[in-house]
Structure formats: C-alpha cells, structure tokens
Amino acid sequence: MGDIAKETPLKAALDGGVLTLTLNRPERLNAMSQELIGLIIEQLDRALAESAVRAVLITGTGRGFCAGADLAGTGMGTVTGADGKPDLGIVIERLYNPMIRAIRELPRPVIAAVNGVAAGGGANLALACDIVLAARSARFDQAFVRISLMPDLGGTWLLPHAVGDARARALGMLGTSVPAEEAERMGMVWQVADDDMLMAEAMQLARRLASGPTLAYAAIKRAINAAATNTLDQQLDLERDSQRALGRSADCKEGVAAFLAKRPAQFTGQ
Amino acid sequence: MYEKIDLAVADGLATLTLNAPDKLNAVSRKMIAELKECWEGLANDASVRAVLLTGAGRGFCAGADLADPDREASAAADSGAALDKFFNPVIRTMRAMPKPIVAAVNGVAAGVGMSFAMAADIAVAAKSASFLQAFARIGLLPDGGSTWFLPRLVGDARARALAMLAPQISAEQARQWGLIWDVVEDTELMKTATELARRLADGPTLSLARIKEAMNRASGNPLAAQLDVERDFQRELGRSADFKEGVAAFLAKRKPTFKGK
Numbered sequence: 001m002g003d004i005a006k007e008t009p010l011k012a013a014l015d016g017g018v019l020t021l022t023l024n025r026p027e028r029l030n031a032m033s034q035e036l037i038g039l040i041i042e043q044l045d046r047a048l049a050e051s052a053v054r055a056v057l058i059t060g061t062g063r064g065f066c067a068g069a070d071l072a073g074t075g076m077g078t079v080t081g082a083d084g085k086p087d088l089g090i091v092i093e094r095l096y097n098p099m100i101r102a103i104r105e106l107p108r109p110v111i112a113a114v115n116g117v118a119a120g121g122g123a124n125l126a127l128a129c130d131i132v133l134a135a136r137s138a139r140f141d142q143a144f145v146r147i148s149l150m151p152d153l154g155g156t157w158l159l160p161h162a163v164g165d166a167r168a169r170a171l172g173m174l175g176t177s178v179p180a181e182e183a184e185r186m187g188m189v190w191q192v193a194d195d196d197m198l199m200a201e202a203m204q205l206a207r208r209l210a211s212g213p214t215l216a217y218a219a220i221k222r223a224i225n226a227a228a229t230n231t232l233d234q235q236l237d238l239e240r241d242s243q244r245a246l247g248r249s250a251d252c253k254e255g256v257a258a259f260l261a262k263r264p265a266q267f268t269g270q
Numbered sequence: 271m272y273e274k275i276d277l278a279v280a281d282g283l284a285t286l287t288l289n290a291p292d293k294l295n296a297v298s299r300k301m302i303a304e305l306k307e308c309w310e311g312l313a314n315d316a317s318v319r320a321v322l323l324t325g326a327g328r329g330f331c332a333g334a335d336l337a338d339p340d341r342e343a344s345a346a347a348d349s350g351a352a353l354d355k356f357f358n359p360v361i362r363t364m365r366a367m368p369k370p371i372v373a374a375v376n377g378v379a380a381g382v383g384m385s386f387a388m389a390a391d392i393a394v395a396a397k398s399a400s401f402l403q404a405f406a407r408i409g410l411l412p413d414g415g416s417t418w419f420l421p422r423l424v425g426d427a428r429a430r431a432l433a434m435l436a437p438q439i440s441a442e443q444a445r446q447w448g449l450i451w452d453v454v455e456d457t458e459l460m461k462t463a464t465e466l467a468r469r470l471a472d473g474p475t476l477s478l479a480r481i482k483e484a485m486n487r488a489s490g491n492p493l494a495a496q497l498d499v500e501r502d503f504q505r506e507l508g509r510s511a512d513f514k515e516g517v518a519a520f521l522a523k524r525k526p527t528f529k530g531k
Binding site: 109127130131132158161162163164187188189190191205208209212213215216217219220221223224227228229230231232233235236237238239240241242243244245246247248249251252253254255256258259260265267 | 427
C-alpha cells in the first residue's frame with residue numbers, strides 16, 4: 001500500500017459570493033488542531049480582504065461538526081509555558097481568541113451549518129457565528145467542566161447573551177449536552193433542519209445573504225455587537241450614524257426603488 | 271389638534287392612536303413630528319399616569335412611510351437626520367417617561383413600528399398581529415432602538431437572524447420568544463389592553479416609575495451597582511403616600527386606593 005496523501009484539515013471553496021469553510025478532520029470529529037485553527041484564521045482574513053466574499057459558511061465533514069480542542073496530538077494540551085508547566089493560555093491567546101474575534105468582527109454574515117456534535121470549543125465556534133442552522137441530530141455540549149475547565153472561545157459571554165443568565169450558568173456548570181431542537185427553543189441557535197436538508201438549506205441561506213445588502217449586514221453586525229455594552233442612548237446615536245451612511249449607499253437606493261415598484265431588489269453589496 | 275395621530279385622555283389614562291389607517295399607519299414626517307410633540311406632552315403631564323399606544327384600522331404601524339414625499343426628498347441626503355430630530359427623541363422619551371406605556375399591537379408592526387412596540391413597557395398583541403424587522407430588505411439596519419431592544423428581548427443569536435433575514439413572525443412566536451408580554455384573540459385585544467392600562471393608571475405611579483427606571487439601568491449595571499439603585503429607590507418609595515396606603519390596605523385586608531403620590 002502506498003502513502004495516503006495527507007488531506008488538508010480545512011477545505012475552502014468560494015462560489016457565488018459564499019466562502020464555504022469545511023472542517024476536515026473527520027477521523028477526529030473535526031477536533032481543532034493548531035493547524036486547523038491557523039487555516040480558519042487565514043480564510044477569515046481572506047474573507048475580509050476580498051470583496052468577492054459576501055458571506056461565509058462554516059461546516060464540518062463527516063458525522064461531527066467539531067469536537068472541540070484536540071486534547072491529543074498537536075492540540076492545546078501539549079503546549080507549555082516558559083516555566084515548563086502546561087499553559088493553555090498560550091494557544092487561546094495565539095489561535096482561539098483571534099479566530100472568535102475575526103468571526104465577530106468580519107463585516108459579512110457568517111453562517112454555521114452544524115452537521116453533528118458541537119462539543120466544547122466546537123460548540124462555541126458555532127455560537128460565535130451570526131446565524132446557526134443545526135441538523136436535527138446535532139448536539140451542543142459545553143463539555144469543559146467534565147475535564148475541570150471552563151467554557152472558552154467566548155462561551156461564557158455568548159451563552160448568557162443568547163439564552164439568558166440562568167440557563168447559561170446551568171449549561172456551564174452541568175456540562176449538559178443540548179439536543180438541536182432544545183437549542184433552538186432556548187434561542188441558542190436560529191433554526192433546526194432535517195439532517196438530509198441541512199446543507200441545502202444552509203447554502204440557500206448563505207447565497208441569499210451573499211446577494212443581499214452587504215453593507216447593511218455589516219452595520220447590523222457591528223450594531224448588535226455594540227448593543228451588548230451600550231446604553232440605549234448610545235445605541236440610538238450609533239443607529240443614527242450607521243443609518244446615515246447606509247442611506248447613501250447604492251443598495252439602499254435600489255432597495256427603496258424596488259420596494260416602491262413592488263419588484264425584487266438587485267443588491268450589489270455597494 | 272393632530273392630523274396623523276389621535277389622543278384621548280380620561281382619568282389619568284392617555285390613549286394614543288396612530289391614525290393613518292389607509293397606509294397601515296406608516297410613519298410620515300408629519301406623523302413623527304406629531305408623535306414627538308405628543309409624547310413630550312404626555313411625559314410632562316402629571317395628570318397622565320399611563321399611556322396606551324395602538325393603531326387605527328387593521329395595522330399597528332407599517333414602519334417609515336417610504337412613499338412619503340417629504341421623506342424621499344431628504345432621505346437620500348441624510349437618513350440620520352430624521353432619526354436625530356424625531357425618531358430617537360421619541361424613543362428616548364418613551365423609555366424615560368416616569369409612567370408605564372402599554373402597546374396594543376392590533377396588526378402588523380414593521381420596521382420602526384416594531385421598535386415602538388418594543389419601546390413600550392408592556393406589549394400585548396392580537397393573535398393576527400405580526401412583527402417584522404423590515405430594514406435589511408431595503409439595505410438599512412434596524413433603527414428606533416431595535417438593535418438594542420432585540421438582543422435584550424430575544425437574545426443575541428435570534429436578534430442577528432431577525433435583523434439580517436427580516437422574517438415576518440407571528441404574535442404567538444413573539445410571545446414565546448419574550449418579545450412581547452401576551453397574545454389575545456383579536457376581538458379581545460382592546461378590552462384586555464385597556465383594562466391593563468387602566469389598572470396601571472390607577473396604580474402606584476411612583477412605584478411603577480421606579481420599576482421602569484431600575485429596569486432601564488439594569489441592562490448596563492453590574493449586580494453590585496443595581497443593589498444600590500434598589501436601596502435608594504426603595505428608600506424613596508418607602509416615604510410615599512401610596513406606600514402608606516398600600517401597607518394600610520394590606521393590613522386591613524381591603525383594596526388600596528392609590529393616588530400616584
């Protein structure tokens with residue numbers, strides 16, 4: 001038997017304005033190696049730089065979405081600090097946090113198609129996306145406490161902001177595995193799709209967003225990011241400034257004209 | 271006298287009705303200018319102890335009137351100006367006024383119409399009513415405070431989807447998600463909402479005002495700071511006539527008669 005060519009841990013494909021990123025370590029349920037996260041960050045940088053990318057779709061190969069940090073091999077567990085002791089903070093600082101920040105700050109919609117188990121950091125990678133579709137058989141699992149850690153990749157922030165403080169505490173402390181339908185009911189994810197329809201529905205959504213008013217989506221994202229810490233008073237001013245800028249965009253002119261003419265709008269992202 | 275809205279005040283309860291039913295009460299420049307003046311008047315009128323907001327006809331409010339000639343002339347130039355001059359002052363006044371606002375959502379609440387419903391303290395909707403963050407459909411972002419209200423009411427994840435995908439959601443869905451307080455049969459809406467507003471208008475106004483202000487502050491406060499707010503407000507309320515009346519009535523097992531003082 002000859003050598004099996006090493007497959008890339010992240011597949012990236014740009015089509016119709018949608019950049020699809022597929023976590024591709026199915027034998028490890030797409031657990032996050034350092035290499036995988038480095039590649040995700042690289043592609044998010046590309047999405048930021050290339051105007052042809054108007055939406056990003058993140059999903060996984062095989063039966064899992066992402067099993068979280070790879071505790072074996074080249075994962076975070078093996079990294080030691082200057083004192084020779086294990087230092088989980090190094091990989092978080094260098095890879096995990098930049099990835100989550102890049103998703104939240106990217107001025108394009110980011111969709112997650114959660115095709116199977118999303119555990120630990122894998123769950124929070126999904127929850128950091130703007131719109132999450134989950135296969136009916138998928139699960140969201142804040143597994144950290146089972147190995148005496150706490151949720152990271154933004155989990156301690158994302159959870160209370162999505163499902164409320166009371167549920168967030170229980171999920172974090174109990175490490176409960178939440179089935180997709182329950183996750184939808186509590187507002188953790190946007191919608192559940194039948195397993196065999198997930199990718200079609202997620203791609204349809206991504207294409208719709210990729211042909212939508214990109215500047216408006218970017219402004220919505222920025223505004224909702226800011227809303228978490230702004231007072232209502234500050235937020236009203238932010239809306240005023242953003243709306244002023246959007247009101248002068250070509251897409252807004254087209255949107256209003258199309259609305260008045262009762263025809264579908266043709267947005268260009270400008 | 272107003273042209274695009276209707277105001278009726280009786281025994282401490284003001285009923286404010288958006289009144290452009292042929293346009294599902296879409297907000298023209300004329301209407302928002304009248305709303306601003308009206309809300310400011312209600313905020314400052316001590317005889318008004320609660321406000322009921324609703325719409326005439328089959329809609330609650332269809333959002334900004336895109337066909338309004340006054341709007342078309344200026345919107346392309348500066349859509350921030352109308353927010354600054356009219357819409358934002360209305361939302362600020364609604365949230366800051368020291369008395370409860372009940373919204374009776376009698377039909378579609380779209381765009382800034384949905385913002386008005388969310389800015390109210392208690393929203394009750396007719397079963398046939400619907401809610402829509404229409405803004406992204408015309409290349410805008412939600413305004414009227416919607417980017418702030420939405421994540422606080424339905425959570426960050428749903429807020430992003432509602433704003434970006436602009437789906438129309440039913441009153442029942444809105445209730446399940448905590449976007450509104452209650453849903454009732456269409457034929458029961460005005461009766462239910464008016465009873466609720468009447469009860470609040472006859473209630474302990476200072477207490478209701480402090481509940482409102484405390485909730486306003488809670489969204490930005492750490493718990494430690496909020497405990498101090500509660501201490502200070504409670505001290506103040508403990509010196510009010512309505513508190514004395516409330517305690518006396520409780521001990522005498524009779525119904526209290528609050529005066530709003």
